[in-house]
Amino acid sequence: MVSGCGNGDTxxxxxxxxMGSRYSIxxxxxxxxxRPNAVxxxxxxxxxxxxxxxxxxxxxSDIERFNALPADSCQVMPAAVLELVRVGEQLSVQxxxxxxxxxxxxxxxxxxxxxxxxxxxxxxxxxxxxxxxVGHGHLRIEGDRLCKDAAVEVDFNSIAAGYAVDxxxxxxxxxxxxxxxxxxxxxxxxxxxKPDGSPWRVALEEPRDDRQVAERVIDxxxxxxxxxxxxxxxxxxxxxxxxxxxxxxxxxxxLHNLASVTVIHPSALMADGLSTLLLIxxxxxxxxxxxxxxxxVFFVMRDGNRFxxxxxxxxxxxxxxxxxx
Numbered sequence: 001m002v003s004g005c006g007n008g009d010t011x012x013x014x015x016x017x018x019m020g021s022r023y024s025i026x027x028x029x030x031x032x033x034x035r036p037n038a039v040x041x042x043x044x045x046x047x048x049x050x051x052x053x054x055x056x057x058x059x060x061s062d063i064e065r066f067n068a069l070p071a072d073s074c075q076v077m078p079a080a081v082l083e084l085v086r087v088g089e090q091l092s093v094q095x096x097x098x099x100x101x102x103x104x105x106x107x108x109x110x111x112x113x114x115x116x117x118x119x120x121x122x123x124x125x126x127x128x129x130x131x132x133x134v135g136h137g138h139l140r141i142e143g144d145r146l147c148k149d150a151a152v153e154v155d156f157n158s159i160a161a162g163y164a165v166d167x168x169x170x171x172x173x174x175x176x177x178x179x180x181x182x183x184x185x186x187x188x189x190x191x192x193x194k195p196d197g198s199p200w201r202v203a204l205e206e207p208r209d210d211r212q213v214a215e216r217v218i219d220x221x222x223x224x225x226x227x228x229x230x231x232x233x234x235x236x237x238x239x240x241x242x243x244x245x246x247x248x249x250x251x252x253x254x255l256h257n258l259a260s261v262t263v264i265h266p267s268a269l270m271a272d273g274l275s276t277l278l279l280i281x282x283x284x285x286x287x288x289x290x291x292x293x294x295x296x297v298f299f300v301m302r303d304g305n306r307f308x309x310x311x312x313x314x315x316x317x318x319x320x321x322x323x324x325x
Contacts, residue, residue, distance in 0.1 A: 009029065009030060012025075016044065026182075028195055050163065062081055087160065094289075095280065097249060098248055109126060130251065162224060165187050184224075201220070220264070221305035225263070225271060228261050254279070258279060259302050259307065264298075
């Protein structure tokens with residue numbers, strides 16, 4: 001779908017499936033810009049590359065071949081995989097170990113992972129066994145090899161989509177496209193403006209599991225935006241709600257009232273990872289972390305049957321946020 005305007009610029013759009021979800025690209029095309037089918041081919045090549053390296057849902061991906069190895073093993077890895085392992089280590093250290101890329105055994109045990117056998121609250125014994133295979137400290141990088149001293153399994157789902165968006169953004173820029181909104185599985189980055197001069201606008205959803213409601217609408221230019229929440233994948237048992245967001249310290253889903261976190265950051269990769277990290281830390285520790293590090297955040301907390309929102313100065317300054325209510 002395209003729409004034109006008087007100055008010769010055209011708004012191009014295309015989308016498609018990726019990573020078990022969807023991606024979408026909007027960009028302003030000039031006379032010298034490659035044809036839309038060529039741009040789409042470039043984008044889908046990047047997404048296929050990311051899937052081949054990071055997917056935990058295909059046994060032939062680089063990371064799943066590593067995950068299948070026993071303890072005390074090493075495997076040569078693409079530079080991109082090693083880069084994201086280092087990002088994961090940084091986020092793990094900064095959260096005192098609450099954020100961790102090696103929680104896949106816990107995800108599987110509770111019913112949220114690619115090898116899960118149904119949602120359940122595991123026994124204390126099963127949980128203790130799984131936690132022996134969790135911990136970023138079991139990973140190390142030796143040259144171009146990723147090594148492990150325990151049978152850990154790495155899951156990049158908390159940062160891979162943001163990484164993909166950053167790669168797509170860089171490729172669009174290299175193709176001479178300087179105004180675009182690139183989105184993959186909900187992670188996005190927007191730069192520039194539409195042909196009519198209006199900003200790229202992003203709606204932030206209220207964290208409801210029954211219907212989609214826009215909580216806020218923000219203007220975005222030059223930033224990545226990521227929202228992490230507990231409302232898409234969860235189950236309830238004996239009156240308790242268990243989501244797919246895990247605290248590696250406890251080996252269990254987080255149980256606080258922070259329902260969703262939106263982060264706005266120059267890097268979509270870092271926005272993706274930080275939104276997860278802050279959701280794990282919760283409404284108080286997460287807020288303090290964001291303030292300490294100057295991260296623009298939008299928090300939505302559950303308060304009985306309603307939601308309460310909180311934003312910081314960094315978020316308001318960057319986004320030009322507008323209340324939709």
